[in-house]
Amino acid sequence: MSGRLADFAAGLASRPWFARCGLALDRSEIADARAWLAGLGLDAVPVERVASWRDAARLIQQPEWSREWWDAETAQAESLRHAATALLGEKACLEALTDVTEAAAALRDRAAASLARAGLDDESLAKVAGGAAAQACHQRGLAILAGVDESHAFAAKFRLYAAGRWPLGIVGSAGFVF
Amino acid sequence: MSSAVASFKSVKDLAGAPEDYRLALRKIVRSHAVNELYGARVFDEPAIALAPTPYLKWLACRIAMEEYGHHVRFRQLGEQMGIPEAELTPEGRKPLSIFEFPMKTWVEFCVVKLLADLAEIIQVEDLEKCSFLPLRNLAKMTMPEEIFHSQFGKDTCTELVKTEAGRKAVQEAINRYFPMMPAFFGKKDSANNALYRKYGIKQHTNEAMRADFMKRVTSLVEGHLKLKLPEVAEAA
Numbered sequence: 001m002s003g004r005l006a007d008f009a010a011g012l013a014s015r016p017w018f019a020r021c022g023l024a025l026d027r028s029e030i031a032d033a034r035a036w037l038a039g040l041g042l043d044a045v046p047v048e049r050v051a052s053w054r055d056a057a058r059l060i061q062q063p064e065w066s067r068e069w070w071d072a073e074t075a076q077a078e079s080l081r082h083a084a085t086a087l088l089g090e091k092a093c094l095e096a097l098t099d100v101t102e103a104a105a106a107l108r109d110r111a112a113a114s115l116a117r118a119g120l121d122d123e124s125l126a127k128v129a130g131g132a133a134a135q136a137c138h139q140r141g142l143a144i145l146a147g148v149d150e151s152h153a154f155a156a157k158f159r160l161y162a163a164g165r166w167p168l169g170i171v172g173s174a175g176f177v178f
Numbered sequence: 179m180s181s182a183v184a185s186f187k188s189v190k191d192l193a194g195a196p197e198d199y200r201l202a203l204r205k206i207v208r209s210h211a212v213n214e215l216y217g218a219r220v221f222d223e224p225a226i227a228l229a230p231t232p233y234l235k236w237l238a239c240r241i242a243m244e245e246y247g248h249h250v251r252f253r254q255l256g257e258q259m260g261i262p263e264a265e266l267t268p269e270g271r272k273p274l275s276i277f278e279f280p281m282k283t284w285v286e287f288c289v290v291k292l293l294a295d296l297a298e299i300i301q302v303e304d305l306e307k308c309s310f311l312p313l314r315n316l317a318k319m320t321m322p323e324e325i326f327h328s329q330f331g332k333d334t335c336t337e338l339v340k341t342e343a344g345r346k347a348v349q350e351a352i353n354r355y356f357p358m359m360p361a362f363f364g365k366k367d368s369a370n371n372a373l374y375r376k377y378g379i380k381q382h383t384n385e386a387m388r389a390d391f392m393k394r395v396t397s398l399v400e401g402h403l404k405l406k407l408p409e410v411a412e413a414a
Contacts (some may be wrong), residue, residue: 105244124237127237
């Protein structure tokens with residue numbers, strides 16, 4: 001399992017990070033967004049596209065963001081951590097996840113490049129997007145170590161990132177993808 | 179003093195360095211490796227849960243990664259220098275007093291970044307002229323991120339003090355955390371610091387760096403935020 005995670009970490013650099021942000025969502029992206037939120041055990045909500053970096057930044061600072069969504073992700077991550085540790089031991093898990101974290105450190109630069117293509121220079125937002133992507137890599141890494149299948153919420157969420165998107169979570173009564 | 183000191187361009191060159199130079203370098207690299215990881219564990223990682231919006235949660239994720247990344251860089255240098263791995267992590271070590279602060283709120287995290295990262299900048303600035311080039315390069319590499327973290331503390335506190343409740347919370351956090359800061363710079367007339375300066379590893383005395391911190395933090399807290407710094411004993 002940790003070999004599969006090493007392959008995952010090695011492949012991170014080749015993904016088109018943030019390359020499709022703002023474009024219309026296609027059918028498979030909408031399906032992945034639904035699978036992500038449904039996999040967290042949350043009630044179904046409509047999936048909406050966010051059109052620009054500025055709109056994305058505003059949205060994720062709205063007071064009506066869903067704590068239930070964030071807590072559901074935290075609980076899933078914790079459950080996967082327990083499962084992975086039981087399978088492989090704590091030290092092996094931590095070492096494997098460290099490789100993912102170190103590979104994901106470069107994602108801030110990919111966000112900054114996408115911002116630059118949009119004519120924006122915003123270091124804080126580049127770090128926010130880089131932090132979100134790194135968190136998704138960590139969650140996907142936990143899912144791989146725990147041996148769960150591709151239908152897991154974190155697998156679906158990672159597919160959105162891997163397609164060049166930024167899944168922004170639930171705000172108000174909709175799930176948003178940039 | 180440091181201008182007459184030889185510089186060493188690589189870990190390999192250390193073979194020809196005086197023994198106490200090598201020992202002094204090991205102490206300082208070990209200290210940075212341990213403290214970067216300590217800070218990430220006790221402040222930056224827990225801050226993700228405390229942050230009030232996804233924007234700030236993901237920014238806290240990134241800051242934690244960057245602090246952890248600093249640890250990794252110092253640890254790698256330490257390993258190249260032959261420092262045992264066990265000496266490069268916090269396990270089994272008494273933490274610096276600034277890491278014993280029981281951080282429980284987002285406001286406290288913002289104040290930690292405001293104060294502790296300014297102190298860190300002053301330490302790293304000193305290393306930017308270090309006689310050991312790998313350490314000098316490491317200081318230059320980490321500095322932009324340290325500046326961002328400190329600016330994050332300033333920006334978030336500036337937002338918080340716009341409301342009366344936020345102003346009160348920031349002041350209370352400063353009242354509790356700031357007294358731990360002067361000791362961060364080490365003891366007056368420290369033997370370690372004298373050794374660091376003898377070899378140009380550091381340029382300034384602990385007292386000078388503490389005084390620089392006091393000047394900058396007073397401008398930040400009292401000049402910019404219009405809050406008060408509590409009275410503290412400046413000499414450790």
